[in-house]
Amino acid sequence: MKYLTFALTKGRLANKTLELLEQVGIRCEEMYTDTRKLVFTDEQMGVKFFLAKATDVPTYVEYGAADIGVVGKDVLMEEKKDLFEVLDLGFGRCRMAVAGFPSGRELLDMRGDFKVATKYPEIARHYFLTRHQQPEILKLNGSIELAPIVGLSDVIVDIVETGSTLKENGLMVLDEICPISARMVVNKASMKIELERIQKLTRAVSTILKQKERETRA
Amino acid sequence: MKDLIYTPYGFRDYLFEDSQQRMEVRGRIHAVFERYGYRDIQTPVVEYLEVFDKERGSISPLDMYKFVDRDGEMLALRPDMTPALARLASLYFQDEDLPCRVTATGSTFRYNSRYSAKQRELSQTGIEFFGDESFYSDAEVLAVAIEALKATGLTDFKIAVGHARITATVLELLRGTDQERQELVSCLHSKNFAAMEQKVEEMALSRPLRELMEILADSGDIQLIHRGRVLCETEGEAELASYFTRLEEVHQLLSAYGLDAYLVYDLSMTAELGYYTGIVFKGYAYGSGDYIVDGGRYDDLLKQFQKDWPAVGFGIYQDSLMTALKKQEVVLPRPNFLLAACDRAGAAQMIPWIQRWRERGIRILFKPCVKTLDHVASYGRNHQCSRGLFFKDGLLIGMDLDTEREMEFESFAAAQDFVSAMGEGETR
Numbered sequence: 001m002k003y004l005t006f007a008l009t010k011g012r013l014a015n016k017t018l019e020l021l022e023q024v025g026i027r028c029e030e031m032y033t034d035t036r037k038l039v040f041t042d043e044q045m046g047v048k049f050f051l052a053k054a055t056d057v058p059t060y061v062e063y064g065a066a067d068i069g070v071v072g073k074d075v076l077m078e079e080k081k082d083l084f085e086v087l088d089l090g091f092g093r094c095r096m097a098v099a100g101f102p103s104g105r106e107l108l109d110m111r112g113d114f115k116v117a118t119k120y121p122e123i124a125r126h127y128f129l130t131r132h133q134q135p136e137i138l139k140l141n142g143s144i145e146l147a148p149i150v151g152l153s154d155v156i157v158d159i160v161e162t163g164s165t166l167k168e169n170g171l172m173v174l175d176e177i178c179p180i181s182a183r184m185v186v187n188k189a190s191m192k193i194e195l196e197r198i199q200k201l202t203r204a205v206s207t208i209l210k211q212k213e214r215e216t217r218a
Numbered sequence: 219m220k221d222l223i224y225t226p227y228g229f230r231d232y233l234f235e236d237s238q239q240r241m242e243v244r245g246r247i248h249a250v251f252e253r254y255g256y257r258d259i260q261t262p263v264v265e266y267l268e269v270f271d272k273e274r275g276s277i278s279p280l281d282m283y284k285f286v287d288r289d290g291e292m293l294a295l296r297p298d299m300t301p302a303l304a305r306l307a308s309l310y311f312q313d314e315d316l317p318c319r320v321t322a323t324g325s326t327f328r329y330n331s332r333y334s335a336k337q338r339e340l341s342q343t344g345i346e347f348f349g350d351e352s353f354y355s356d357a358e359v360l361a362v363a364i365e366a367l368k369a370t371g372l373t374d375f376k377i378a379v380g381h382a383r384i385t386a387t388v389l390e391l392l393r394g395t396d397q398e399r400q401e402l403v404s405c406l407h408s409k410n411f412a413a414m415e416q417k418v419e420e421m422a423l424s425r426p427l428r429e430l431m432e433i434l435a436d437s438g439d440i441q442l443i444h445r446g447r448v449l450c451e452t453e454g455e456a457e458l459a460s461y462f463t464r465l466e467e468v469h470q471l472l473s474a475y476g477l478d479a480y481l482v483y484d485l486s487m488t489a490e491l492g493y494y495t496g497i498v499f500k501g502y503a504y505g506s507g508d509y510i511v512d513g514g515r516y517d518d519l520l521k522q523f524q525k526d527w528p529a530v531g532f533g534i535y536q537d538s539l540m541t542a543l544k545k546q547e548v549v550l551p552r553p554n555f556l557l558a559a560c561d562r563a564g565a566a567q568m569i570p571w572i573q574r575w576r577e578r579g580i581r582i583l584f585k586p587c588v589k590t591l592d593h594v595a596s597y598g599r600n601h602q603c604s605r606g607l608f609f610k611d612g613l614l615i616g617m618d619l620d621t622e623r624e625m626e627f628e629s630f631a632a633a634q635d636f637v638s639a640m641g642e643g644e645t646r
Binding site for chain 2: 209
């Protein structure tokens with residue numbers, strides 16, 4: 001049997017994904033034992049797992065090195081890869097937002113020139129284009145909140161979970177761009193070649209997700 | 219100054235083995251095309267830009283290599299074979315020539331290509347069937363695509379089949395704003411069922427429409443198409459039902475060809491090229507993340523060339539296909555050579571024999587002025603030779619380069635069998 005290969009985003013998302021997959025009967029024993037391995041295989045289930053940096057997951061899936069991936073919507077929006085985004089897994093929830101000092105709000109509404117620091121230049125560019133604005137966009141790789149504080153940029157575009165980091169530094173959310181959560185993505189060729197296995201999996205996961213949603217509502 | 223030994227970004231060299239394998243695969247595919255009566259044509263690499271006009275549904279001008287010639291004409295390197303082949307057909311064929319089957323192979327050029335590690339020069343080989351609008355030609359073209367892939371040695375592949383008009387027609391049935399429809403389409407294309415269900419709920423679609431949307435988003439075997447057809451018939455949607463019926467008819471013929479096992483249906487499949495009007499299909503193989511075949515029916519494309527001829531065809535993307543073949547561990551034969559070597563004095567005696575053998579189809583690499591048998595062995599191995607024949611000081615020695623077994627021959631005539639064996643086991 002051919003393996004069904006999963007690319008998971010390192011960290012919290014991976015753990016949540018493994019929990020969810022276990023509920024539909026997919027479990028990779030190896031993942032809980034030998035920590036030095038890069039690829040984990042479960043012969044019985046015919047599955048392989050590997051962990052990758054979030055921004056790399058869509059690439060692994062687009063090229064078919066993984067059949068299935070789990071990654072945040074933020075990364076998918078930024079990377080714009082050609083793949084099927086089949087399920088919203090509901091965890092890893094946060095928001096993509098514009099943030100800055102309270103004074104930044106005025107700036108946002110003005111036609112004038114301003115600077116935006118972000119890890120997501122594509123998302124930022126697209127968002128401001130819909131507002132008919134073309135600010136200068138600076139790509140940073142971490143600690144985005146720092147940029148307005150030290151005067152590198154006027155505002156930032158970043159993911160916000162609780163907003164407490166912003167608050168502690170006198171920053172606030174100025175506008176919400178969109179909600180973010182973890183998504184299951186599938187390679188387009190795998191969807192055809194391994195149709196039955198993948199369909200079975202996505203249907204089972206979908207059922208579990210609906211169940212959960214009903215429980216939280218009740 | 220740039221280092222001139224490198225190729226420009228997106229273009230690459232193919233060395234012996236890669237190049238030979240590509241030729242071999244192309245040859246096998248071509249043999250299948252010929253077996254179905256498709257005849258070779260060639261079009262230039264450069265065409266007028268308008269031939270690939272975006273409004274007529276070719277690729278975005280941004281992705282084309284375009285330039286102005288001395289007379290101020292806008293030209294493009296062909297990004298896609300089909301419009302050029304349609305142009306040729308319109309120019310040279312008359313109504314009485316129809317239906318007409320053609321095949322062409324060549325490079326296409328695109329910026330930001332999605333295929334095969336973002337190469338910008340893509341080798342394509344394909345067929346076009348002009349002048350027949352029936353499901354018979356749909357089925358034949360699909361059968362040729364499947365047989366061509368099989369002939370390359372590929373085993374694990376599927377052809378995903380859809381219909382260019384179904385999604386568009388269903389969308390017309392939906393009440394809702396353009397924005398809502400747009401969102402629904404993007405759910406369909408990303409196969410995001412959960413989001414689609416939510417949208418469907420928000421738009422308060424009727425039960426049959428919901429079921430139809432589910433069928434569009436799904437993938438599956440011919441049962442999916444039966445379900446769609448029955449649903450459209452009971453709802454009195456004759457036009458939609460006819461599209462489903464068409465797919466059923468094609469499927470039935472593919473069963474007659476014995477090839478229906480390779481088909482899988484996906485009605486929301488996006489056609490990259492907007493000129494398709496009927497059946498659309500893409501070939502996917504284990505080992506290539508990208509599709510390797512892209513085709514469909516384009517009954518309106520020839521109108522721009524003043525011909526109202528229906529047409530259906532496909533192209534095989536050779537680069538993606540080679541990736542899949544490698545991943546599926548398909549072993550392709552490669553030619554082997556005989557290394558005929560001699561010392562400074564032996565050439566005049568050896569050449570007539572070499573020529574005689576070459577005439578009989580033996581592949582022979584001639585190397586004069588060789589001093590040692592060791593050199594014959596090492597040079598031969600580096601140059602894809604499986605046997606060596608060394609003529610030195612009037613002595614003729616044969617050597618199997620794999621086993622290093624040596625043997626002596628009394629004369630060139632006596633080496634006949636040793637040389638002929640090359641012809642039989644010409645590949646390894």
